[in-house]
Amino acid sequence: MLTKRKSGQASRTRLHTLMGTVASAPIDRRTFLRRSGLAAGGMAALGSFQLGTVQKAAAISPPQPGVPIELKKSVCTHCAVGCTVTAEVQNGVWTGQEPSWDSPINRGSHCAKGASVRELVHSDRRLKYPMKLVGGRWERISWDEAINGIGDKMMEIRQASGPDSVYWMGSAKFSNEGTYLFRKLAAFWGTNNQDHQARICHSTTVSGVANTWGYGAMTNSFNDIRNSKTMVIMGGNPAEAHPISLQHLLEGKELNHANFVVIDPRFTRTAAHATEYVRLRPGTDIAVLWGMLWHIFQNGWEDKEFIAQRVYGMDEVRKEVKKYPPDEVERISGVPGEQLKRVAELFATQKPATLIWCMGQTQHTVGTANVRASCILCLATGNIGKPGAGANIFRGHDNVQGATDIGLDVVTLPFYYGLTEGAWNHWARVWEVSYEDLLSRFESKDIMETPGIPLTRWFDATLLPKDEIEQRDNLRAMFVQGHASNSITRIPESVKGLAKLDLLVVADPHPTTWAALAVQAGRTENTYLLPVCTQFETSGSRVASNRSIQWGEQIVAPSFEQKDDYQVVYRMAQKFGYAEQMFKNIAVEGDRPVPEDILREMNRGGWSTGYCGQSPE
Known part of the structure; x- marks a missing residue:
């Protein structure tokens, strides 16, 4: 198990003699930054010499003997499991x-991704200073110049084209508190044109699960999955x-x-651990799920008591499932009827059972229907609301669940309050402003x-004619904070959209694909890069992903x-x-x-989800 990176060497080399004086003494932060530059220059100079040995990759900031160590805790950023990192x-x-x-x-474990999070901070690809495109070339500017230039242009666009002409694109890399502030800023600006990564990855999960039993999230903790008697990953x-x-x-x-x-078109590394692997044709998830339900209903394996007490509408499902007998499912999906019957029996009778999915189910044109069918399978077998039983959705980013819950979303206010007058009145009271004040910031009620x-x-709001969109004018500006570009399939439209924008702002720890696409789109002015902190x-x-809330310290x-x-x-x-209004109580x-x-x-x-009563204390 990796404990930490060290710069100790198996044997001494001439490189050790040349660089030893640079790395031997304890350093403070200023010296570290200065030596980082020296080391980079020194290595470039040494690169042409053949020293005759294979060199070990040294840690960019090795531990310093004799210097006191301070321990700080945060949360790994590389997926949504929520592993704790001790720095x-x-x-x-x-x-x-x-x-x-x-x-x-994580109980004392890291994966390879988690073991590398320190490199996000030390990366030589980090944005260091605010930058602006001037005549097609990036120039360094001050923060004051950046904020004034961006703000003046945005206010000019707002005056001419209304608040909806600016798009606020946030991030699942925000903390909960950063998410909340970003959503609040969009509300004070007067637009619902604000969103984040979950729209691409798991918005189908949120809508599919929430419309089945009320809340679009994983039903169990990671620790509880071990209580299952049947685990199905699809x-x-x-x-x-x-x-x-x-x-x-x-x-x-x-x-x-x-x-x-494991049900998957590919035999993955996860499938290598499975007791049974089921190969299906890509895009045939619903046929397989309905095929499992066909066997369950046909053999009376459904949980009749649970359905009678807790479920409505299952009779309609039975009618639909009759269209998917084994022969038809095998024709559609390629899954043999006997194998599917065996898996269906396990899920229905070897309980508690859990159904696990990730983006293999969600990123389809019928992603919401895939999710709904998965939830219905859990309901039909009574595999919900019990230890070891449920629908467990593994999400992608470290705070994609929090960012969704807290309303960085085009359809909600924080904590799943809708966009109704009552919801706006609620948050107006929390923010201690009048409803009329908030209303005045929007184009209309x-x-x-x-x-x-x-x-x-x-990009539709940028490229379509004005009469085909429901706002006063086309989208003319984008403020992108912590979000890379859209899916690869949408890059052509994104490039066209970026070319038409009057203003593009990208705020990120690293120059993202937005910056590259902006140049590809031919932008030469009114484009800014703002350097922001990592978490x-x-x-x-x-x-x-399992709804556990953790506080990350500044490391x-x-x-x-x-x-x-x-x-x-x-x-x-x-x-x-x-x-003054936004931060009166902050x-x-x-x-x-x-x-x-x-x-x-x-x-x-926030009175609508599991955040009630949470506080820093």
Whole structure:
């Protein structure tokens, strides 16, 4: 098991002699940054020499003997399992990393992705300073120049074309508190044109699950999966996508002697652990799920008592399922009838059973229907609301569940409050502004209560004629914070849309594909790159796929001129003249809102989900 990266060498080389004086003494943060540049230059110079040995890759910031170690805890960013990271900090430099033994999720383990999170902070690809395209070339500018230039242009666009002419694209990489501020800023700007990554990955899960039993989230914890007697994965590959979650699945298989079934077009690394592998044709998920239900109903394996007490509409499902006998399902999906019958019997009779999926189910044109069918299978067999039984959806980003819950979404306000007058009145009371004040910021009451443009179709609002969109003018500006470009299939439309924008702002720790596509689109002016912090250079809470909430500490301060998400939102609100109203109950230290205060305000207003009563304390 990897404990932390060290720079110790198996044998001494001439490179050790040349570089030894650079790396031997304890360093502070300023010295570390200076030496990083020296080391890079030195290695470039040495690159042409053949020293005769294979060199070990040294850690960019090795542990410093004799220097006190401060331990900080945060949450891994590379998937939604929610593993805790324990960082070792010396003189303000992140020098070591351990998986956290007291975390109930990763329990002293890291996957290869989690073991590398430190490199996000130290990456030489980080944006260091605000940048602006001038005549087709990137030029360094100050934060004041950036905020003033962006703000003036956005206000000019708003004056001419209305608030809906600006799109606010947020991120599942925000903390909960950053998500809330970004959604609040969009409300004060006067638009519902704001969204984030879940629109692409798991929006079908949220709608499919929520419309089946009320809340679009995973039903169990990762730890509870080991209590299952039958685990079926359909549309997921946790061995590679969510490696730590596989530990919990394998405990179920090996300690609880559970059946482990993988249904997938590919024989994946997860399938290699399965007790039964089912290969289906891509896109035939519904036929397979209905085929399982056909066997369940035909053999009387359904949970009749559970259906009678807890489910309505199952008779309509029975009628639909009759259209999918074994021969028809095999013709559609390629899955042999006897194998599907065997899997259906396991799921219905070897209980508790859990059905697990990821984006193999969701990213289809019929993704919501796939999800609905999966949930119905759980209901028909009574595999819901019990230890080890449920629908367990493994999400992709570390806070995609939190960002969805907190309303970074075109169809809701925070915590799944809708866009109705009553919902707006509720949040007006929480924010201590009048409903009339919020209403005045929108084009109309109808627009205020109408869902915005989903990020998957933002370019339509740029490219379509004005009379084909429901807002006053085309989309003319985008503020993109923490989000890469749309799916590869939409790059041609994205490039065309970017070319037509009057303003593009990209705020990210790294220059993303948005910056590359902007240049590809021929943009030469009115395009900005803003350097923001990684989550390890700020603090805040995050929600894992299983709905567990964790607080991440700030591990190190930003190295150059990066600002965190809270600061970016505050500076923009300040420029627009909203800061006094937006932050009246949130303390601001310098230009940084205090995340603990943001969380307190969130929980004064969030009464609809499991966040009730959460506080920094």
